[in-house]
Amino acid sequence: MTSSISQRNLALLLQELDIPDSAYERADQRYQNLGDFFASARAACSKHSPHIFPQGSFRLGTVIRPLGNDEYDLDVGCRLREGVTEATHSQQDLKRVVGRDLQTYRNDRQIEAPLEEKHRCWRLAYQDELAFHMDVVPSIPGNALHRQVLQERMRNNGIDPTVAANVAQHAGSITDNRSLDYRELNATWKLSNSEGFALWFESRMRQAQALLERTAAMAGTTVDRLPSRRWNSPLQAAIRILKRHRDVMYQKNPDAKPISVIITTLAGQAYQGENDLETTLAGVLDRMGGFVRPATPRVPNPVNPVEDFADKWADPSYAHLALERNFHAWLAQAKADFASLRNANAVPLLERALAHFKVSVGQDRLEKAIGAGTPASAPTPATIEPTTRPWTGP
Numbered sequence: 001m002t003s004s005i006s007q008r009n010l011a012l013l014l015q016e017l018d019i020p021d022s023a024y025e026r027a028d029q030r031y032q033n034l035g036d037f038f039a040s041a042r043a044a045c046s047k048h049s050p051h052i053f054p055q056g057s058f059r060l061g062t063v064i065r066p067l068g069n070d071e072y073d074l075d076v077g078c079r080l081r082e083g084v085t086e087a088t089h090s091q092q093d094l095k096r097v098v099g100r101d102l103q104t105y106r107n108d109r110q111i112e113a114p115l116e117e118k119h120r121c122w123r124l125a126y127q128d129e130l131a132f133h134m135d136v137v138p139s140i141p142g143n144a145l146h147r148q149v150l151q152e153r154m155r156n157n158g159i160d161p162t163v164a165a166n167v168a169q170h171a172g173s174i175t176d177n178r179s180l181d182y183r184e185l186n187a188t189w190k191l192s193n194s195e196g197f198a199l200w201f202e203s204r205m206r207q208a209q210a211l212l213e214r215t216a217a218m219a220g221t222t223v224d225r226l227p228s229r230r231w232n233s234p235l236q237a238a239i240r241i242l243k244r245h246r247d248v249m250y251q252k253n254p255d256a257k258p259i260s261v262i263i264t265t266l267a268g269q270a271y272q273g274e275n276d277l278e279t280t281l282a283g284v285l286d287r288m289g290g291f292v293r294p295a296t297p298r299v300p301n302p303v304n305p306v307e308d309f310a311d312k313w314a315d316p317s318y319a320h321l322a323l324e325r326n327f328h329a330w331l332a333q334a335k336a337d338f339a340s341l342r343n344a345n346a347v348p349l350l351e352r353a354l355a356h357f358k359v360s361v362g363q364d365r366l367e368k369a370i371g372a373g374t375p376a377s378a379p380t381p382a383t384i385e386p387t388t389r390p391w392t393g394p
């Protein structure tokens with residue numbers, strides 16, 4: 001049984017971390033606008049059946065307010081589904097094709113910041129009232145052999161065969177200008193499956209839904225099913241809190257902080273279907289360190305288990321950042337700071353506990369959180385819903 005004080009404290013924290021509806025709406029507008037452009041005659045890619053889709057924290061429902069001068073980061077996939085293969089285009093060819101269209105899009109939309117090339121994506125930076133950049137990742141569908149290999153890897157790693165088969169269908173090949181054969185025609189492109197990862201993450205969230213349905217059935221009632229993108233699940237909320245704690249702890253040394261995909265993966269694996277935030281956060285923090293493997297891959301990608309999300313931990317070029325040591329240091333500190341937050345039963349204690357998340361609220365709200373009464377409820381964030389537009393088809 002969770003305490004009302006702890007529930008109110010966590011609700012107060014989430015209210016400060018959740019992004020405004022306007023940010024979700026702006027993100028939705030921007031990726032849909034980009035999709036409309038790629039489907040239009042202005043885009044050379046339109047003849048290749050482009051599929052524009054959100055990735056990352058906006059897709060997973062784990063986005064939080066940026067800290068300090070950081071920007072909102074909207075990750076977008078641009079998959080060309082027809083007429084482009086590893087036999088017809090090099091990685092460089094694909095990236096240039098998408099880049100040229102993005103340059104046209106930038107000119108048409110009068111975006112002042114220049115198009116910036118990253119290792120795997122193109123970055124569009126919007127200079128307006130909301131600090132925002134869009135990272136567009138070019139890709140092509142994975143071939144049948146790739147999908148079969150990924151499916152077998154997931155099944156061998158303990159993922160439900162039905163989930164594995166569904167997830168593998170979303171695999172793709174992406175560009176990376178660090179590849180030795182980046183400019184050559186070959187079949188050695190890096191596999192990626194952001195949509196598959198999102199489906200795996202949703203399968204972890206469904207544990208809470210299944211628990212609610214079993215409990216309701218025992219009581220002779222029913223629970224309506226909601227699309228997973230509409231959930232404001234305890235797992236999503238816990239990850240948002242953990243990411244903010246990480247950002248604050250490493251604000252002065254961001255290169256050394258645990259990356260979000262490691263936190264999300266380990267939290268997803270550690271989640272056991274708890275249906276409230278307090279027990280979810282406590283359980284995830286207690287168990288997630290146990291999912292770090294002693295040998296490589298240290299933190300396997302659940303939808304491609306040979307890929308190691310923690311590959312930089314043992315990379316000599318990153319040794320100065322002490323990434324593994326910093327992960328464990330962050331986890332230990334997160335446990336301590338969560339305990340302080342859940343036990344803060346007086347205004348000064350709550351104020352100090354919230355400071356670990358760079359959250360400062362007025363005296364009246366602190367007193368309300370500490371005072372008796374009905375626990376405050378965190379607002380349900382808006383989410384980016386799938387659309388029926390042609391360019392977002394499966």
